[in-house]
Amino acid sequence: MIHGGIIENYPDFPSNGIDFSINVNPLGYPKLVDKAIIKNLKSLNRYPDIYYRKTIENVANYLNIDSENVVLGNGSMEIIDVIIRLFDRILIDEPCFNEYKKRAKVWKKNIASFKDSELKTNDLIILGNPNNPTGELIPYDLRELYKKIRESGAFLMLDETFIEFADKEEESIILFKTFGFNSVAIIRAATKFFSLPGLRFGYGAVSKDLNEKIKSIQNPWSLNAMVEPVSEIIFKDEEYISNSKRLVSCERERLKVLYKDIKSVKMLPSSANFYLLEVKNSAKELFEFLLKEGIMARIFNEEDLKGEYLRFAIRNREDNDLLINKIKKYDKGLMI
Amino acid sequence: MIHGGIIENYPDFPSNGIDFSINVNPLGYPKLVDKAIIKNLKSLNRYPDIYYRKTIENVANYLNIDSENVVLGNGSMEIIDVIIRLFDRILIDEPCFNEYKKRAKVWKKNIASFKDSELKTNDLIILGNPNNPTGELIPYDLRELYKKIRESGAFLMLDETFIEFADKEEESIILFKTFGFNSVAIIRAATKFFSLPGLRFGYGAVSKDLNEKIKSIQNPWSLNAMVEPVSEIIFKDEEYISNSKRLVSCERERLKVLYKDIKSVKMLPSSANFYLLEVKNSAKELFEFLLKEGIMARIFNEEDLKGEYLRFAIRNREDNDLLINKIKKYDKGLMI
Numbered sequence: 001m002i003h004g005g006i007i008e009n010y011p012d013f014p015s016n017g018i019d020f021s022i023n024v025n026p027l028g029y030p031k032l033v034d035k036a037i038i039k040n041l042k043s044l045n046r047y048p049d050i051y052y053r054k055t056i057e058n059v060a061n062y063l064n065i066d067s068e069n070v071v072l073g074n075g076s077m078e079i080i081d082v083i084i085r086l087f088d089r090i091l092i093d094e095p096c097f098n099e100y101k102k103r104a105k106v107w108k109k110n111i112a113s114f115k116d117s118e119l120k121t122n123d124l125i126i127l128g129n130p131n132n133p134t135g136e137l138i139p140y141d142l143r144e145l146y147k148k149i150r151e152s153g154a155f156l157m158l159d160e161t162f163i164e165f166a167d168k169e170e171e172s173i174i175l176f177k178t179f180g181f182n183s184v185a186i187i188r189a190a191t192k193f194f195s196l197p198g199l200r201f202g203y204g205a206v207s208k209d210l211n212e213k214i215k216s217i218q219n220p221w222s223l224n225a226m227v228e229p230v231s232e233i234i235f236k237d238e239e240y241i242s243n244s245k246r247l248v249s250c251e252r253e254r255l256k257v258l259y260k261d262i263k264s265v266k267m268l269p270s271s272a273n274f275y276l277l278e279v280k281n282s283a284k285e286l287f288e289f290l291l292k293e294g295i296m297a298r299i300f301n302e303e304d305l306k307g308e309y310l311r312f313a314i315r316n317r318e319d320n321d322l323l324i325n326k327i328k329k330y331d332k333g334l335m336i
Numbered sequence: 337m338i339h340g341g342i343i344e345n346y347p348d349f350p351s352n353g354i355d356f357s358i359n360v361n362p363l364g365y366p367k368l369v370d371k372a373i374i375k376n377l378k379s380l381n382r383y384p385d386i387y388y389r390k391t392i393e394n395v396a397n398y399l400n401i402d403s404e405n406v407v408l409g410n411g412s413m414e415i416i417d418v419i420i421r422l423f424d425r426i427l428i429d430e431p432c433f434n435e436y437k438k439r440a441k442v443w444k445k446n447i448a449s450f451k452d453s454e455l456k457t458n459d460l461i462i463l464g465n466p467n468n469p470t471g472e473l474i475p476y477d478l479r480e481l482y483k484k485i486r487e488s489g490a491f492l493m494l495d496e497t498f499i500e501f502a503d504k505e506e507e508s509i510i511l512f513k514t515f516g517f518n519s520v521a522i523i524r525a526a527t528k529f530f531s532l533p534g535l536r537f538g539y540g541a542v543s544k545d546l547n548e549k550i551k552s553i554q555n556p557w558s559l560n561a562m563v564e565p566v567s568e569i570i571f572k573d574e575e576y577i578s579n580s581k582r583l584v585s586c587e588r589e590r591l592k593v594l595y596k597d598i599k600s601v602k603m604l605p606s607s608a609n610f611y612l613l614e615v616k617n618s619a620k621e622l623f624e625f626l627l628k629e630g631i632m633a634r635i636f637n638e639e640d641l642k643g644e645y646l647r648f649a650i651r652n653r654e655d656n657d658l659l660i661n662k663i664k665k666y667d668k669g670l671m672i
Contacts, residue, residue, distance in 0.1 A: 029380060033377075041370050041373060103492075197382060198379045221413065
């Protein structure tokens with residue numbers, strides 16, 4: 001299985017090459033992060049607060065929810081994993097983030113297609129919103145979906161680690177706050193939007209009861225001591241937040257236009273900071289062409305995504321233009 | 337349950353107070369750690385290598401074992417937790433680190449006393465070496481113990497997160513290397529000896545087969561991106577390593593002498609960087625006396641350690657002398 005960020009597997013990839021396979025914020029993390037960490041290096045000398053009180057407070061303020069609804073994890077992965085453990089059957093809409101299925105297999109859960117299944121008690125539905133690798137927001141009305149969830153006794157986990165990149169943010173947190181987050185978990189993280197995959201800082205919103213259950217089974221100290229000082233500054237950096245949203249939104253619109261002129265590929269609709277490119281010929285061929293040109297795309301194996309697709313991060317204007325030019329070069333080569 | 341490092345629970349504790357409740361290296365972490373992290377802050381912008389290849393290599397060199405035997409975890413906790421999952425019954429010698437029992441309960445395992453049980457197939461024996469909170473090395477001969485393990489089909493986990501502080505390091509790694517680490521796991525960490533509890537960097541030695549099993553069920557990216565650069569430098573810092581061993585060893589011997597003159601307490605034998613103090617009157621009373629004097633001891637609840645004990649870290653000479661003086665003051669108060 002090939003994950004994003006597998007540049008280590010291509011030792012020949014030039015050091016000045018551009019990695020479009022990792023789908024994090026093209027601006028990099030907020031500038032104040034460096035200073036916050038340097039100022040708090042001595043925290044490494046201490047255990048993190050076992051209750052992560054300040055971090056929880058910062059997340060609660062950012063999401064505008066109560067502290068008792070804030071769940072934390074060593075990346076969104078730990079939260080997703082621990083919730084999967086609690087249910088009998090896992091329902092997913094493929095293609096989706098391949099870790100849902102992998103974790104469900106680790107826990108020997110039944111796995112089925114959400115679209116094709118009748119909901120039962122103790123079903124866990126996991127939907128990416130926006131979904132990875134497609135970049136699309138869920139095609140369901142949240143209120144209707146929630147009604148079905150409550151009627152059947154199922155549970156909904158929305159993986160919203162990319163939601164801040166969507167033009168119109170779905171109001172999942174506002175909506176489900178009115179229901180005390182009963183039967184839902186909304187997963188967020190600093191990983192993608194704040195471009196901090198190396199920090200391992202996941203968070204989310206769940207009901208008070210579920211939160212207590214999760215805390216009772218989570219490993220202690222699963223978040224490192226740098227998380228707290230970082231949580232003090234990133235959520236308040238409004239300039240960074242609005243610049244990030246604007247950049248990704250504008251570039252996404254610009255790329256739509258630019259790709260229209262290239263016959264051999266098709267950019268699929270996306271509400272995230274990445275998009276799928278449908279390749280008319282061979283995705284592998286284009287992947288290897290770009291690799292030689294110093295561009296790393298995200299390629300999929302059959303199990304993760306059938307068909308001729310590559311996934312690209314939306315990067316800054318210069319990088320995106322470079323990519324477009326390389327793909328035009330590839331396109332031209334096909335014509336000859 | 338009160339963990340070490342609970343200073344947050346005592347908001348009145350003076351900021352110039354001394355925390356003897358955390359049992360990490362009194363020298364603090366190696367000086368080069370700050371530089372390594374500052375130089376590699378940009379790693380936070382990327383996912384850690386999902387295979388942690390460089391980190392594994394660094395641990396393999398430090399422990400002088402093959403890479404395929406190196407297991408990593410988000411602190412030793414993650415490794416201990418994932419191994420507990422794999423067995424039917426957990427055997428411990430109480431008093432011991434209370435997380436063994438807590439994790440076993442989370443996984444709904446049977447828990448029994450090692451001393452009082454006949455070994456069965458699929459038993460997991462967990463022994464702290466040195467043991468926390470007593471500080472003592474295991475009282476068993478490793479070769480005899482291993483013979484029993486192999487005959488019964490049980491499995492031995494040695495939690496050696498404090499082993500570098502012991503004067504005579506048990507040769508567990510050298511011994512079990514000759515057996516390919518079959519039926520054993522030796523757990524180490526940067527947490528205690530390298531004084532990096534905030535980093536969450538656990539490692540250990542297991543057989544190749546068990547390692548593959550662990551990797552197949554561990555969450556991906558469970559170690560943060562700062563671990564790799566830190567692993568590049570701490571294991572090579574021979575001056576720090578020898579200074580740390582010398583300081584703790586000398587202070588331990590010095591404290592033994594100093595405590596002999598104090599009638600109301602007794603220092604119990606230890607091979608670690610902490611020791612138990614048996615309090616003739618009330619441990620709680622001494623704890624509260626010291627708290628007012630700006631000293632935080634580790635106090636236990638009934639479940640973790642019965643009897644009148646407090647645990648103290650071995651700190652630098654100045655701090656240890658201060659503690660001795662405060663305890664003498666307490667002792668004197670009792671006489672009046």
